[in-house]
Amino acid sequence: MSSLAVRKAAPAAGTTPGTAQGPPLRRRIAFVPTVTLLLGAIYCLLPVAWVLIAATKSGRELFSTFTFLPGTGFAENVKDLNAYRDGVYWKWMGNSALYAGLGALLSTAVSALSGYALAIYRFRGRETVFNILLAGVLMPPVILAIPQYLLLAKADLTDSYASVLLPLVLSPYGVYLARIYATAAVPSDVVEAGRMDGASEWRIFTRVALPMMVPGLVTVFLFQFVAVWNNFLLPYIMLSDDEKFPITLGLFTLLEQGANTPALYTLVITGALLAVIPLIALFLVIQRFWSLDLLSGAVKS
Amino acid sequence: MTSARRKSYGVKGAPYAFLLPATTLFALFFALPIGYAIWLSLHKVQVKGLGLGSGARSEVWAGLENYTDALTDSELLDGALRVLGYGAIVVPVMLGLALLFALMLDTERVRLAPFTRLAIFLPYAIPGVVAALLWGFLYLPDVSPFYFVLDKLGLPQPDLLDGGGLYAALSNIAVWGGTGFNMIVIYTSLQAIPAEVHEAAKLDGATPLQIALRIKIPMVAPSLVLTFFFSIIATLQVFSEPTTLKPLTNSISTTWSPLMKVYQDAFQNGDIYSAAATAVIIAFVTLLLSFGFLRAANSRTKQQGEAR
Numbered sequence: 001m002s003s004l005a006v007r008k009a010a011p012a013a014g015t016t017p018g019t020a021q022g023p024p025l026r027r028r029i030a031f032v033p034t035v036t037l038l039l040g041a042i043y044c045l046l047p048v049a050w051v052l053i054a055a056t057k058s059g060r061e062l063f064s065t066f067t068f069l070p071g072t073g074f075a076e077n078v079k080d081l082n083a084y085r086d087g088v089y090w091k092w093m094g095n096s097a098l099y100a101g102l103g104a105l106l107s108t109a110v111s112a113l114s115g116y117a118l119a120i121y122r123f124r125g126r127e128t129v130f131n132i133l134l135a136g137v138l139m140p141p142v143i144l145a146i147p148q149y150l151l152l153a154k155a156d157l158t159d160s161y162a163s164v165l166l167p168l169v170l171s172p173y174g175v176y177l178a179r180i181y182a183t184a185a186v187p188s189d190v191v192e193a194g195r196m197d198g199a200s201e202w203r204i205f206t207r208v209a210l211p212m213m214v215p216g217l218v219t220v221f222l223f224q225f226v227a228v229w230n231n232f233l234l235p236y237i238m239l240s241d242d243e244k245f246p247i248t249l250g251l252f253t254l255l256e257q258g259a260n261t262p263a264l265y266t267l268v269i270t271g272a273l274l275a276v277i278p279l280i281a282l283f284l285v286i287q288r289f290w291s292l293d294l295l296s297g298a299v300k301s
Numbered sequence: 302m303t304s305a306r307r308k309s310y311g312v313k314g315a316p317y318a319f320l321l322p323a324t325t326l327f328a329l330f331f332a333l334p335i336g337y338a339i340w341l342s343l344h345k346v347q348v349k350g351l352g353l354g355s356g357a358r359s360e361v362w363a364g365l366e367n368y369t370d371a372l373t374d375s376e377l378l379d380g381a382l383r384v385l386g387y388g389a390i391v392v393p394v395m396l397g398l399a400l401l402f403a404l405m406l407d408t409e410r411v412r413l414a415p416f417t418r419l420a421i422f423l424p425y426a427i428p429g430v431v432a433a434l435l436w437g438f439l440y441l442p443d444v445s446p447f448y449f450v451l452d453k454l455g456l457p458q459p460d461l462l463d464g465g466g467l468y469a470a471l472s473n474i475a476v477w478g479g480t481g482f483n484m485i486v487i488y489t490s491l492q493a494i495p496a497e498v499h500e501a502a503k504l505d506g507a508t509p510l511q512i513a514l515r516i517k518i519p520m521v522a523p524s525l526v527l528t529f530f531f532s533i534i535a536t537l538q539v540f541s542e543p544t545t546l547k548p549l550t551n552s553i554s555t556t557w558s559p560l561m562k563v564y565q566d567a568f569q570n571g572d573i574y575s576a577a578a579t580a581v582i583i584a585f586v587t588l589l590l591s592f593g594f595l596r597a598a599n600s601r602t603k604q605q606g607e608a609r
Binding site for chain 2: 028029030032033034036037038040041043044045046047048050051054062063109110111113114116117118120121123126129132133136138139140141142143144146147148150151166167169170175195201202205226229230232233236237247248249251252255256258259265268269272275276279280282283284
C-alpha cells in the first residue's frame with residue numbers, strides 16, 4: 001500500500017477518472033479483460049456447441065463431415081434413442097429427476113432443521129455436533145460408499161431407489177449453509193416474541209423462522225439438486241438393475257457398449273445432448289435466484 | 302427472556318429434537334460405515350481346508366497386515382503418483398484461470414460481463430460423466446474438430462488419449478468443469494471489497510494491474526485458500542472422469558487412480574478387506590493434507606494480520 005502512495009506523482013494520464021476526458025473514456029471498452037473473458041466463454045461453450053451439432057448428424061455423417069457442420073439426422077437420432085431398449089433412456093431421465101428432486105428436498109428439510117437448531121439455540125454440545133457434522137465434508141465419497149454398500153446389502157436394500165437416495169440426504173455443506181443463513185436471517189428477538197405469545201418451538205420454526213430462511217434454503221436445494229444429479233459413484237456402486245439407473249450411469253453404460261460399436265456413438269451423443277438441455281435450462285432460470293451473497297458469506301467466515 | 306424460557310417446556314429439548322434427523326442420518330450413513338470400514342480393514346478371510354461348505358470361510362483378525370500390503374503395493378503407489386501429477390496440473394491451472402477471470406469481471410468498462418460470467422459458470426451444471434464423455438469425443442481423432450483443423454493445416458496431431466497427453470486430456474476436463482464455480486466464489490469476494498479502497502489507489506496513480514496484484518488478490522486471499530482446499534480434496538478423489546474415458550482408450554487401467562483401485566478391489570476382485578484398508582489410507586491422507594493445509598493457511602493469515 002505504502003509503495004503505491006509514493007508513486008502518486010506519476011499517474012497514468014488516461015486512467016484517472018474525473019478529469020476533463022472522463023465521460024468519453026468511461027464508455028471505452030476495456031479491451032484485454034473483455035477479450036480474455038470471451039476466450040474463456042468460448043472454451044466453456046465449445047463442447048456444448050459441439051454436442052449440439054454432432055447430435056444432428058447421422059452415424060455416417062459423424063465420421064465423414066467437418067464437425068461444426070450440422071447434419072441431417074437429428075430426428076432419426078432421437079427416434080433411435082427413444083427406441084433403444086424400449087425407451088430406457090427416458091426412464092433414466094425420470095430416475096435422475098426423482099433422485100435429484102426428492103433427494104434435494106429431503107436434504108433441504110434436514111439442513112433447515114439442523115441449521116436453525118444450531119443457529120438459534122444455545123445448548124450443550126452445540127459446537128461438537130456442528131463440527132462432527134461438518135467433518136463429513138472431508139470424507140471421500142468412495143470411503144463411505146463401499147461400507148455403505150456392504151451395510152445396505154445386509155439390510156437387503158442395495159439396488160433400490162432408497163440406496164441412492166438415503167446416503168445423500170444428510171449434506172454437511174447444506175447444514176453449514178443453513179446455519180449461516182439462519183444466523184443472519186432469523187433475529188433472536190423474533191423467536192423470543194413467538195415464545196412470549198405461547199407458540200411452541202415447532203410452530204415458531206415452521207411459521208416464523210422457515211419463511212425467513214427461504215432464500216437461503218433455495219440455494220441449499222439447488223446445490224444439492226446439482227450434486228445429486230451429477231453423482232455417479234453412488235449409483236455406480238449401489239445399482240445393478242438398469243431400470244433404476246440415473247442418467248449419468250445410463251449414459252456411461254451406453255458409452256461402454258458403444259466403444260466397440262461406433263454405430264452407438266450417435267446414440268451416446270444425442271443422449272448426452274438431451275441430458276444436458278434440462279440442466280442448462282434449469283441453470284439459466286435459477287442463476288437469477290442463486291444466492292451468491294450466501295456463497296461469499298460462507299466463504300468469508 | 303429467562304421467564305419465557307422457563308415457561309415453555311419444549312425449549313430445552315427442542316434443539317436436540319430438531320437435530321435428530323441429521324444425527325440419525327449421520328450415525329447410519331457416516332459413522333457406522335466408517336467404523337465398519339475400519340473394522341473390515343483389520344480383518345481378513347481365513348479359508349479352512351478346501352473352503353467348501355458353510356463355516357469354511359471365517360473372518361479373522363488381521364492386524365495391520367492389510368495396511369502393510371496396501372502400502373507396499375506398487376499399483377497403489379503408482380496410482381497415487383499419477384493423481385499427484387494430475388493434481389499438479391489441475392489445481393494451479395484451474396485456480397489461476399478462475400482468479401484471472403474473476404479479476405477481469407471485476408474490471409471497469411468490461412463488456413459482455415453477464416454473458417461471459419454465465420458461460421464460464423455453465424460447465425458447473427454439467428455432470429462430470431457427461432463432461433468427460435463430451436471431451437472424450439473431442440479427443441477422438443475420428444470425430445474431433447481439433448484434429449480436423451490440425452490435419453488441414455498439416456500440423457502434428459498429438460495423441461490425447463495416451464501417455465503424457467492423457468494427463469492433459471484428463472486435467473482439461475477437470476479445469477473445464479471447475480473453473481467457473483471457483484471464479485464465482487472469488488468474484489463474489491472481490492465484489493465485497495469496498496469501492497473506496499481501489500478508488501483511493503487509483504487516485505494515487507496505481508494501474509489496474511497494480512491494483513489487482515497489490516490490493517485485490519491479497520484481499521481475496523481467504524477465498525483463494527478455501528477454493529484451493531476444496532480443489533485438492535476433489536482432485537485426490539478423482540474417479541468418474543477417468544472411469545468414463547476408460548472405454549475410449551487402453552491407456553487408462555482399472556487402477557489408474559487410487560479410488561479406482563479401491564473400487565476394483567472391492568467389487569471386481571471381491572477383496573473388501575484390502576479395499577477397506579486402502580480406503581482408510583486415502584481418507585487418512587486426505588484428512589492429514591486438509592488439516593495441515595488449513596493450519597498453514599491460518600498461521601499465515603494470522604502473521605499477516607499481526608504485520609498490519
